Amino acid sequence: MTQGNRPAFLFEQTLEVPVISIKEFPINEEIKFPQVRVMDAENNKLGIMSSKDALKMAQERNLDLVLIAPTAQPPVCRIIDYGKFRFEQAKREKEARKNQKIVEVKEVKLTVNTDVHDFNTKVGHAVRFITGGDKCKVTIRFRGREMAHTNLGTDMLDRFVEACAEVAVVEKPAKLEGKNMSLVLTKKPVK
DSSP, X not given: OEETTEETTOOOOOOOOOOSOOOOOOBGGGXXXXXXXXXXXXXXXXXXXXXXXXXXXXXXXXXXEEEEETTSSSOEEEEEOHHHHXXXXXXXXXXXXXXXXXXXXXXXXXXXXXXXXXXXXXXXXXXXXXXXXXXXXXXXXXXXXXXXXXXXXXXXXXXXHHXXXXXXXXXXXXXXXXXXXXXXXXXXXXX
């Protein structure tokens, strides 16, 4: 089987280049505002002037005029070395990403016939996930005739929530989706 003039088993692979900074700052001649508030590299205010005068001042210092706050009235520009500015911006963004905690949703699966010991083991797993900073999705799977007794699944989920009550609260209540009933637990807010 072919698609166009190439075999169907071949596919194109695209590689994405990581973007260091999404926020682009207009510089020098790209700044189209008639008047701007100008600051130097040390955040000293140089006053409000025309874009041409600010650009001339930046060129005299062998630096760039960078638009920092385009929504301000008048827009704010800074006279700095653009390469150094972008490097520091990328460094700050990388540091912010490093300090982020990505919350994962871990799943614990049960059936209506899960016995007491297995139930307690699953509760232990859920507590470990939640205290570790993740969310926990508790799913009960119904097979065959068990679908006629979804109330047993609801009861089991209620017992599970009670068992985890010290460390967790319900983020999403129990919901029946096809043959599965699930709810999401998250860490209890600190008072």
